[in-house]
Amino acid sequence: MKIGIIGGGQLGRMLALAGTPLGQQFAFLDPASDACAAALGEHLCAAYDDREQLRQLAEDADVVTFEFESVPAETVAFLEQHVPVFPNAESLRIARDRWFEKSMFRELGIPTPEFADIQCQADLNNAVQNIGLPAVLKTRTLGYDGKGQKLLRQPEDVIDAFAELGSVPCILEGFVPFTGEVSLVAVRSRDGDTRCYPLVHNTHEQGILRLSVASTEHPLQAQAENYAGRVLDKLNYVGVLAFEFFEVDGGLKANEIAPRVHNSGHWTIEGAECSQFENHLRAIAGLPLGSTAKVGESAMLNFIGEVPAVAKVTAIPDCHLHHYGKEFKPGRKVGHATLRCTDAAVLQSRIAEVQALID
C-alpha cells in the first residue's frame, strides 16, 4: 500500500519509519528540496496547491494524509475527489481555525476558556470588556509553537494588539490560571474503533514544547477520553488526533486539537506498545489499531536548534535518539530523545541527564 503525505518534515519521516515495516511505501509532497522525510520515499517537490503534482500523488497513492493542518482547503477538496483522504476535509477545516475549533468544543459540551471571535479592533475592545484581562489574542489560523499569539495583561496591551498580529481574524481567549498542560493522543479507525494513549504532562518554554512525560493512571484520563471521543465521533475522524488541555481546579479545559500525529506523542515510539505513527497508519490504511498501553515509564525531550553530540545522547542509558536530519537553526525542532525506564525515579534522573546536554 502506498501512502501519500502532504508535507515531508519530521512527522512524515517518523510515519515512514513506522510504516515501512508494515510493507507500506511513501510519497511526500513538499516544496522544500531538503525535506527530511524525502530519504524514505518518493519526493514530489512542489507547492501544496500544484494541481499536476497533486493529481500525480492521488494516482500513485492508495490513501493520502497530512503532516500539518494548514493545508490549503482547495488541496484537500481536490484530493478527496480522487483518493481516500484521512483525516477528512471537515476535520482539517475545524482544526486549523481556532474559532471553529472552540465553537465545536462548546457545541459538544466540552469546557474551554472563555472566547470571542475578533474581526477588528472594536471586536477586541468589546471582548476584553466581557472576558476581562489577562487574556490571549490568537490568530484564528496558522499559529504554532507560540507564534501568532499575544498575551494581553493590561489595558495598554490591548490598544494595538489586533494590528500587531497582522489585522487578521483572531480569537480572544480568557487567560486560564492553569496548574498544568496535558495532552491526549487518540486514534480512531475507519470503522470507529477508538483508543487513547495515557495523558501526557507537557512543559513549554517560549511557546515551544520541551518536555512530555507520560502519566500513570491520571485521575482525568477518563474525562479526557470522553471529550476526545465526542470530537472524534462528531468529525467522523480517522487517524491520530491530539487534544491539548489545561488542568484547572482539578478539571480540564480544552485548549486545541491537532488533526495529526503530535509532538507530545513522540514518546510512544519506544514508550508504547504501538506508536502514534504506526497507529495513524493502521487507522488510515483500514488495519486494526494497535495497543496504546505504555511500556515502562516514558518521557520525551525536544532538541531545539541543534541535536547534542550523538555520542553523548547515546551514552545515556534508557535513552533513544530521534535525529530528524534537518539543518540546525535556532528555534527549530531538529530532534528528540525518548526515555523509557523501569520506574519513575529512574526516569526523573534520566530526564536530568538529557537536560544537562541541552542547557
Place this chain on the structure above:
Amino acid sequence: MKIGIIGGGQLGRMLALAGTPLGQQFAFLDPASDACAAALGEHLCAAYDDREQLRQLAEDADVVTFEFESVPAETVAFLEQHVPVFPNAESLRIARDRWFEKSMFRELGIPTPEFADIQCQADLNNAVQNIGLPAVLKTRTLGYDGKGQKLLRQPEDVIDAFAELGSVPCILEGFVPFTGEVSLVAVRSRDGDTRCYPLVHNTHEQGILRLSVASTEHPLQAQAENYAGRVLDKLNYVGVLAFEFFEVDGGLKANEIAPRVHNSGHWTIEGAECSQFENHLRAIAGLPLGSTAKVGESAMLNFIGEVPAVAKVTAIPDCHLHHYGKEFKPGRKVGHATLRCTDAAVLQSRIAEVQALID
C-alpha cells in the same frame, strides 16, 4: 554520518530503519534492481566487484559494512584501502569458510563437533572412517539456510556425496545428537566494549529458521558469552556477530558464526532495549553501545515465501510486523513478526496465534 552497506536486502533495510533516527544516511551496493533496502537510501546498482561503484561508495561513505559474509575478498581488500570497514577483512575471511571457522574454534578452545577438511572423495572416505556416521558434509563456503550440505546416514550416502555437492572444498562434521539449537548475538565496539543479548532458542525447518525465542537466565549464558568473547577479541571484531551453538549434554558445541546482524536477533527490534541493528551501527560508527537487556518476553517468527494478510498479523496483540517489501517466492524470507509479551505464558499463546496464520 553516511553508512555504506554491501548488500541491500532485508538486513540492510532494517539497519537503515535503525540508523535513520541516529541521523545516519545510507548507501547500498546491490546488483538487484529491486533491492528492498533501496527505498531507504542511495542505491548503487552494480556487481559486488564493480571497482567504479566501490570507489564511489568508499568516497561517499564514512564507514562501510556488510549484509552478508560471502562478499568477494577482493572487494573487502579494495574497500579497506579507502574507508574504514567493519567487521574487518580477516573476520569475513574466517567466517565465510567453515574450515577456517572451525579451526579457529579449536585453536581458541571452544568445543565443536568433530570435523575434517575435505578436498576430494578420498578425503571424505578417510574422514568417515575417523569421525563415523551419521555425519554432515558441508561446502566450506556459500552455504546458508541448509543449502550446500548433505546428511550422510549410512555408507551408501558417502559414495557420491562429494560430487553431489559440486566437488568443491568441503568440511565433514560429526553429527551431534543435540537437544537444542541456541544462538548468541554479541556486539563489540571500536574500543573493545562487548555486550551480548540473551541466548535465543532456535527452531529450524528444512534448514530455514522458523522460530527464535529469547531465553531468561539461560544456564549456558555465561559459557556462550565467554566463547563469543574469545572470538571477538581474537578477530579484533567490530559490530554484531552471531554465534550459533548446539546444546549437547548440558553444554555447548560451536556450530558457526555469522559476521553480521542475524535472523535470530530480529526479535531485538522490539524485544530488547537497543536492537542488534542499532547496536551494530553504534559499534561501527564509534558510538557507545546500547543496552542488550530484554524488554518483556520475546520471540520471532519468520514469514517464508509470503507474508500473511497484514490485517491478520496486526490484529494479534503484542505482535509487530516486519514486512521486507520483497517479492513473494517459495522458500524466501519475506518478513517476520516479533512478539513482546509481559509473561512467558502469554508469549506461548501468541506464538500459536502467529503460527496459525502461517500453517
